[in-house]
Every structure is written in C-alpha cells, then in structure tokens.
Amino acid sequence: MRIAPVPRLVASRVACMRSGQVVIRDVNMTLHEGGAMLLTGPNGSGKSTFLRLLAGFLKPSAGQLLWDGHDLSGPGLYDEYRTQVHLVGAKDGIKAQMSVYENVQFWELLEGLDGGTMPALEYMGIAHYAEREGAVLSLGQRKRLQLARLLAIPRPLWLLDEPSVGLDSQGVKLLEQMIYNHRQQGGMALVATHVPIGLRDHQDLKFPARNFETVQPFGGL
Numbered sequence: 001m002r003i004a005p006v007p008r009l010v011a012s013r014v015a016c017m018r019s020g021q022v023v024i025r026d027v028n029m030t031l032h033e034g035g036a037m038l039l040t041g042p043n044g045s046g047k048s049t050f051l052r053l054l055a056g057f058l059k060p061s062a063g064q065l066l067w068d069g070h071d072l073s074g075p076g077l078y079d080e081y082r083t084q085v086h087l088v089g090a091k092d093g094i095k096a097q098m099s100v101y102e103n104v105q106f107w108e109l110l111e112g113l114d115g116g117t118m119p120a121l122e123y124m125g126i127a128h129y130a131e132r133e134g135a136v137l138s139l140g141q142r143k144r145l146q147l148a149r150l151l152a153i154p155r156p157l158w159l160l161d162e163p164s165v166g167l168d169s170q171g172v173k174l175l176e177q178m179i180y181n182h183r184q185q186g187g188m189a190l191v192a193t194h195v196p197i198g199l200r201d202h203q204d205l206k207f208p209a210r211n212f213e214t215v216q217p218f219g220g221l
C-alpha cells in the first residue's frame, strides 16, 4: 500500500486583515514536495497578500498554516519556517551602491554559504555586470538579480510575485527552467502572475475579486 506523503505546506481557511479590512478569507491550499501552484485573480484580490503571509511578513487573522505538519502559530516555529522560504516581490532590495555580485553574495554569506553567487549570476545571464553597481541595472536585469538569489541561496519554498515582469522572452524561459529544476530537486513554487507562464503539472488557486469598493462609471460628474 502506498502511503501519501505529508504535504509540506497547508493553508486551511486562512484569512488576513490589512488596515482593519479583511483582504483574503477562507483560503485553502496544499503543496507537496516538488509541487507548484499558480495564483491568479484580478488586481487587488489578495495574491501578494497571501504570498507575504506565506513568507511570514503577515500573520493570519484566522485559519491555520502548517509546515511539515506543524501549526506555525506554535512558539518559535515561524522563525524556523522563514528560513525555508524565498519571496521575490515588487521590492527587490537591491542596494544601489553595492556591486551586482555583492547584492547576491551579501545574502549568501548571511546564510553561511559561499561560492554560489557567480554561478547564479552566470545562469541568469548577468555575470558580465558582476562588478558594476546595482544602480546601473535595467528593470529586467534587476529581476534577473533577484532570481539569482534564489539559485545562490537554496531554500525549498519559492514565493514568486509577478516574477516575469521586466523579463524578455529568453529571461522567461530561464525562469521557467529554473522553477522546473527546483521542483525536480523537491523544491516548491507558488507563482502569482497575470501573464501566462509555463509550469508543468501545477495546481491553480484563483482569488475572487474583492467587491468592497463601488465602481463609478467614468465621466459621470
């Protein structure tokens, strides 16, 4: 008899409030080793909020998050869990005065690692910028640098918020390939995007529109 593996990540009836308003509610999902999930939904529906919640920057106001079967509301568990997660979001945290190399290596050294920065920059096609300041990078190059951090500092859970924004078609292919490779090694990815991206055998999580605001027809004054 085959015993189903314990899911690595479970969200059960999760809700989250921001500035006193319920932004997401009743979100349920399960992710197993090697799994991927596509988060879709209209602007403002709560995809980034959910990713920030999973990254540990926000706490659920209701419901449960489980990592490897452990309820993350238990003492000290969130801190341990956060070391398993990478969030690639709108804020790229690139330091303008530091070199491209240092912008990756800084995080690698913090993790007690070394030697992964250059291969990661090479994979992302920005190694020739290694000695240049972070300030000189274009939008797509900044995204490539963000993604290089995922490669240099291995963590199992990738939370990717609009990861293809700014990337050219070759960059999107690299992104798809690195997600594929990551999953082959047992890693997982949650990807919020408005742009179709090639994820094989993925699950879908659709966020409904939030209808708190009344939409006024334009030009009705």
Ligand SMILES: Nc1ncnc2c1ncn2[C@@H]1O[C@H](COP(=O)(O)OP(=O)(O)OP(=O)(O)O)[C@@H](O)[C@H]1O
Pocket (backbone or CB within 6 Å): 018, 019, 023, 041, 042, 043, 044, 045, 046, 047, 048, 049, 050, 207
């Ligand atoms: N820091 C914040 N404080 C209060 N409300 C916030 C904050 N950030 C986002 N919100 C609100 O939470 C709701 C969900 O925003 P979120 O960014 O999670 O949506 P999204 O689905 O990622 O949207 P998009 O597709 O536009 O990126 C929005 O109504 C937004 O105004």
